[in-house]
Amino acid sequence: MTRLRILKTAIVAMALVPAAWLFIASTPAHAQDKSAAPASHADVLKRGEYLARAGDCIACHTAPGGKEFAGGLAMDTPFGALYTPNISSDREYGIGAWTADQFYAMLHTGKSRDGQLIYPAMPFASYTKVTREDSDAIYAFLKSTAPIHEPNRPHELRFPYNQRSLLIGWRTLYFREGEYKPDPKMSVEWNRGAYLVQGLGHCTMCHTAINALGGSSERKAFEGGLIPMQNWYAPSLTSNKEAGLGEWSIEDIDALLQSGVSNRGAVYGPMAQVVHDSLQYLNDDDIRAMSVYLKSLPERSGTAIAEPTxxxxxxxxxxxxxxxxxxxxxxxxxxxxxxxxxxxxxxxxxxxxxxxxxxxxxxxxxxxxxxxxxxxxxxxxxxxxxxxxxxxxxxxxxxxxxxxxxxxxxxxxxxxxxxxxxxxxxxxx
The missing domain is CATH 1.10.760.10 (Cytochrome c-like domain)
Known part of the structure; x- marks a missing residue:
C-alpha cells in the first residue's frame, strides 16, 4: 500500500507527493502477551480495518470520485505522473490472488509479488519495520473488501525515470530492510510510539528534507523540509524554533494529533488531512505512545535566535x-x-x-x-x-x-x- 502524498526519489521521480504523517495502531509482536488466546478471524479483520484506517490506505488508493481501494490516484511529479494501484480483493487487478506471504514481502522488501521493484512512492523504507502480525491483519482486511474490477493505470514517467533498474541505486543508498527492534533501555510505551511513528507512520517522509538524490539522510531525520510539489513546509520536530515538541505537554501533543487543535495551535494543509483521515481514529493509548516518542526526539537544530541584519x-x-x-x-x-x-x-x-x-x-x-x-x-x-x-x-x-x-x-x-x-x-x- 502506498501512503498519501510522498514520492521519494529524484532518480526515479519518486519524492514528490505530499504526505504529512501516517500512523498504524496495533500491538507489535514484541509487546504482545504470548499466552493470550489466538484472535478470531473477526477480531483480525477488525484490527486490520483499524490499521488500514490508521494507515490512511483509502486516501492513496482511492481516486477522487472513485471506488475505495480501486487505486488510480494521480501523483504528479516534475518527471511525469504515477498512479496508485488497485488494492481491493479483485483477483485480476487487485490483491485477491496474493498470499499473505507475498503481501508481507511487498511491505518488507519493496518488491511486488513478481519481483518487480516498487517505486518509493510506496514508502517501503518505513513499512519494512512493520511486524508480520500487523501485515497479516491488514492483508486479511483488504482481502475482505469488495472486489473492484478496474485495471491499474500505467505510470506516465519520462525517460529515464521510467526505468525501474535505476531504483537499485536508490535502494542501496536509502533502504535498510528489517522489522522494528525495540530499544531495551526505553519503556514499553516509548517503544510503542517509536514503532508507530517509524513504521507505517513514516513521519520522516514529510518531516525530513529530501536531498539531491531524492532520499533522506538518517542524520537529518525529523529536521523538517519543504514537501515537494505541494509547497507546504513540514516543520522540524527536533527544533524548538519550529515544531520541536520538547516544550509541549503530552496532553497538548495528544490533542493536536487526535483532534487537530490544541492550546499550542492547530493543524492545516496536508497535516490536517492526516488528522482527519487517520489520526483521529487511533485509540488514546496509541496517540499517547506516539506523543511520548515524538516529545523525546533530541534537540538537533538548535534554538539560538539569529541577530537581524x-x-x-x-x-x-x-x-x-x-x-x-x-x-x-x-x-x-x-x-x-x-x-x-x-x-x-x-x-x-x-x-x-x-x-x-x-x-x-x-x-x-x-x-x-x-x-x-x-x-x-x-x-x-x-x-x-x-x-x-x-x-x-x-x-x-x-x-x-x-x-x-x-x-x-x-x-x-x-x-x-x-x-x-x-x-x-x-x-x-
Missing amino acids: QATTEQTSTLAPLGKKIYDAQCAVCHGAQGLGKLPDFPPLANNQSIQMTSAVNPIRMVLNGGYAPGTMKNPRPYGMPPFAQTLSDVEVAAVVTYIRTAWGNHGTPVTPKEANDLRAAPLN
Whole structure:
C-alpha cells in the first residue's frame, strides 16, 4: 500500500507527493502477551480495518470520485505522473490472488509479488519495520473488501525515470530492510510510539528534507523540509524554533494529533488531512505512545535566535506598519490585538513556533488560501480562516505576514512580495 502524498526519489521521480504523517495502531509482536488466546478471524479483520484506517490506505488508493481501494490516484511529479494501484480483493487487478506471504514481502522488501521493484512512492523504507502480525491483519482486511474490477493505470514517467533498474541505486543508498527492534533501555510505551511513528507512520517522509538524490539522510531525520510539489513546509520536530515538541505537554501533543487543535495551535494543509483521515481514529493509548516518542526526539537544530541584519530590519520597518493596519482590520477579531488567539478555536500567533520558522511558506499560504482545522470526533465543528488571495495584493500579504512574524516578541524574518506571488498558484492541498 502506498501512503498519501510522498514520492521519494529524484532518480526515479519518486519524492514528490505530499504526505504529512501516517500512523498504524496495533500491538507489535514484541509487546504482545504470548499466552493470550489466538484472535478470531473477526477480531483480525477488525484490527486490520483499524490499521488500514490508521494507515490512511483509502486516501492513496482511492481516486477522487472513485471506488475505495480501486487505486488510480494521480501523483504528479516534475518527471511525469504515477498512479496508485488497485488494492481491493479483485483477483485480476487487485490483491485477491496474493498470499499473505507475498503481501508481507511487498511491505518488507519493496518488491511486488513478481519481483518487480516498487517505486518509493510506496514508502517501503518505513513499512519494512512493520511486524508480520500487523501485515497479516491488514492483508486479511483488504482481502475482505469488495472486489473492484478496474485495471491499474500505467505510470506516465519520462525517460529515464521510467526505468525501474535505476531504483537499485536508490535502494542501496536509502533502504535498510528489517522489522522494528525495540530499544531495551526505553519503556514499553516509548517503544510503542517509536514503532508507530517509524513504521507505517513514516513521519520522516514529510518531516525530513529530501536531498539531491531524492532520499533522506538518517542524520537529518525529523529536521523538517519543504514537501515537494505541494509547497507546504513540514516543520522540524527536533527544533524548538519550529515544531520541536520538547516544550509541549503530552496532553497538548495528544490533542493536536487526535483532534487537530490544541492550546499550542492547530493543524492545516496536508497535516490536517492526516488528522482527519487517520489520526483521529487511533485509540488514546496509541496517540499517547506516539506523543511520548515524538516529545523525546533530541534537540538537533538548535534554538539560538539569529541577530537581524540591517537589511531585514529595514525591510521589517517598511512592511510592518502596513501589516499592522491590515492585521487590526482583518485578523485581530479572531486572533486578538496582541496575537493571543481565542483558544481553542483560534490559535495564538504570539510566541507561535510555526509563525516564526525560517520558512514562511505556511503562514503565507494560510493568508492567501485560508483553511480549516480538520473536523474530527473531538473537534466536530472546527473554525476556519477565510482566504485573502482575492482581496490583498502581494505587497499587502507580505506586509501582514511580516507583521505577525515580528510582532509581540516573535523572532521571524520579513517576507517579500515575490514570495507571496510565488505561492498564489500553489496547489491548495
